[in-house]
Amino acid sequence: MPNYALLNNVNHAEVKIVTDRAARYGDSIMQAPVFPFEFRNAQACYPILFQQDSAGDFSPLALFGFEQGENLFLDYSGWQAPYIPAMVRREPFLIGYQESSSEGEPVRTRVLSIDMDHPRVNTEHGEPLFQPLGGRTPFLENAADLLESIWLGLEHAKTFVGAMQRHDLIESMTLEIELKDGSRNQLIGFHCLNEEKIQGLSPEALGELNANGFLMPMYMVVASMGNLQALAERKNASLGESGDARERVEPDV
Numbered sequence: 001m002p003n004y005a006l007l008n009n010v011n012h013a014e015v016k017i018v019t020d021r022a023a024r025y026g027d028s029i030m031q032a033p034v035f036p037f038e039f040r041n042a043q044a045c046y047p048i049l050f051q052q053d054s055a056g057d058f059s060p061l062a063l064f065g066f067e068q069g070e071n072l073f074l075d076y077s078g079w080q081a082p083y084i085p086a087m088v089r090r091e092p093f094l095i096g097y098q099e100s101s102s103e104g105e106p107v108r109t110r111v112l113s114i115d116m117d118h119p120r121v122n123t124e125h126g127e128p129l130f131q132p133l134g135g136r137t138p139f140l141e142n143a144a145d146l147l148e149s150i151w152l153g154l155e156h157a158k159t160f161v162g163a164m165q166r167h168d169l170i171e172s173m174t175l176e177i178e179l180k181d182g183s184r185n186q187l188i189g190f191h192c193l194n195e196e197k198i199q200g201l202s203p204e205a206l207g208e209l210n211a212n213g214f215l216m217p218m219y220m221v222v223a224s225m226g227n228l229q230a231l232a233e234r235k236n237a238s239l240g241e242s243g244d245a246r247e248r249v250e251p252d253v
Contacts, residue, residue: 003117006096009134012114016126017092017139021079025091025119028074030065032085035153036160036217041083043224045073047231050161050170050191058161058170058191060221063231066177066185072234086150092118093143095151110151112144156213163214167205169193177232181239193221 005011021027031051034042039060042048046062053059062085064071073081096113099106114121127139136144164170171194175187198218201209209215 002115004113005116007112007114009130013130014123015129016122018120018126028069028071030068030070031061031063033087034060034062034085035157037153038086039217039220042085043220045081045083047227048221048224066235086146090146092120093147095147160214160217169197180236195222
C-alpha cells in the first residue's frame, strides 16, 4: 500500500531517489498514460492508444507490451527507448493537497507529495531531494516542474479526447499479433483513431482542431500506430526467436 506524505525538508532531509530503470523499481508495466504535450516524443517509440474507464471516459496511453506486467522496452541494462512518458518518470512523486482557509473560506492548495513506500525511496543511494541548508536540489525542482506539466496535461488531455469524440474519430479495435512460435496475442478493450475519418474532416473541422492545438497531437497518435509492428518484433526477440511477426489491427464492428 502507498504511504503518501507531504514533502518537506525536515522529515525528508535524508531521502534519496533511485533513478535507475528496472523491474524492482516498478517499471514492469504494460502501459502508461500519456498527454498531448508529449505525443510528439512518445509516438517515436510507442503505439498511442485509448482506453475507456467504467465512467465511459477515454484516456490516451502508451503501450509497452501485450500482457500485464510486460514491458518490452525494459531489460537488464534499463529502459531501452529514448523517451519515457511523464507518468512513469514522475514516480515516486505525486500531487497532493493541503487544506487551509483564507478570510474564512476553505482553500485547497496543490503540494508536492511522495510515496515513502515506493521502492525508489531510500536514504543511501540515488538523487538527494534537499541541499544541506534545506533548499531543493535541481533534481527535486525538475520533479516539481514535471508534476506541474502533468497537472496541466490532465485537463488538456480531457479537452483533446472530447474533440476527438465530437468528430467521432475514436473507435474500438482488436489487435492480434501472431508470433514466431505460432502463438497469438490478442488485445481487446483498446481504441484508436479512425484514419479514414480523419482524412475526411472538413476544412472547418481541421481549422477548429488546429486553433485548439489538437491537430498535431491527432496526427502524432495516427503516426504512432506504425510502432505496433516494432513492438511485435520486441516480443519475438524476448522469446529468443527470429523472423518477422505479423500484426493485424481491425476495427470492432
